Amino acid sequence: MSRAHPTHAVVFDLDGTLLDSLPLVLRAFSHALTPFGGRPTMEIFAHLGGPPEKIFPSLIPDASHVPAAMLRLNEFTRENHHLITPFAGALALLGELRARGVRLAVWTGRDRESTDSLLLSNAMTPFFDVVVCGDDLPTHKPDSEGLKSILRQLALKSQNALYMGDADVDVLGGVGAQVDTILISHARTPEAGIAAQAWRSVRSPFEAYEWALSCTAR
Numbered sequence: 001m002s003r004a005h006p007t008h009a010v011v012f013d014l015d016g017t018l019l020d021s022l023p024l025v026l027r028a029f030s031h032a033l034t035p036f037g038g039r040p041t042m043e044i045f046a047h048l049g050g051p052p053e054k055i056f057p058s059l060i061p062d063a064s065h066v067p068a069a070m071l072r073l074n075e076f077t078r079e080n081h082h083l084i085t086p087f088a089g090a091l092a093l094l095g096e097l098r099a100r101g102v103r104l105a106v107w108t109g110r111d112r113e114s115t116d117s118l119l120l121s122n123a124m125t126p127f128f129d130v131v132v133c134g135d136d137l138p139t140h141k142p143d144s145e146g147l148k149s150i151l152r153q154l155a156l157k158s159q160n161a162l163y164m165g166d167a168d169v170d171v172l173g174g175v176g177a178q179v180d181t182i183l184i185s186h187a188r189t190p191e192a193g194i195a196a197q198a199w200r201s202v203r204s205p206f207e208a209y210e211w212a213l214s215c216t217a218r
Helices: 022-036 042-046 052-058 063-083 090-099 112-121 145-154 168-176 205-215
Strands: 009-012 103-107 130-132 161-165 180-184 200-202
Touching: 009 145, 022 042, 022 052, 022 063, 052 063, 063 112, 090 103, 090 205, 103 145, 112 130, 130 145, 145 161, 145 168, 161 168, 161 205, 168 180, 180 205, 200 205
Parallel strands: 009 103, 009 161, 103 130, 161 180, 180 200
Antiparallel strands: none
């Protein structure tokens, strides 16, 4: 089924959507939090929408250990940053969408510094007109202000944008901004109430990319 309105922009989450990074991020979280009683699992990423310093207090018993956990996280990230790469087909998708005149943006819970570094190291920076990160605004996903900010910067109406992400908070953020959202579920089974609010629920990034291409066909 096609969309009722033309798609002039596609907005992407970053981790788990364009970048195959979540297994490494989980290792980084475990390295950071385990000494302080935290036991992160892959399921947490469905519900987290902000940068680590905002979400770590909810993942360890004593929030006073957050600064030390952040130091461990940053150390691990510096040493393993090079292991994060795009999903197969991601760069080709971005190139094709740009060739079609589609505006592109990123809305991520990552902090600005690591986002800019990852986009640059994976040759993605030139594709995007707007990038909104988890520490750019006082709110973060599932609050939809980040996505609304992107729409304002692109001077677009919500019905002319498409958003894709892999977390429940992505769907809720998209719904809040009245933007059709593709949910990439990977190996997990999303809650029925969340999946029902997504415009499409797919298993893999490749399927999401195919939908983006079909919505922007010339």
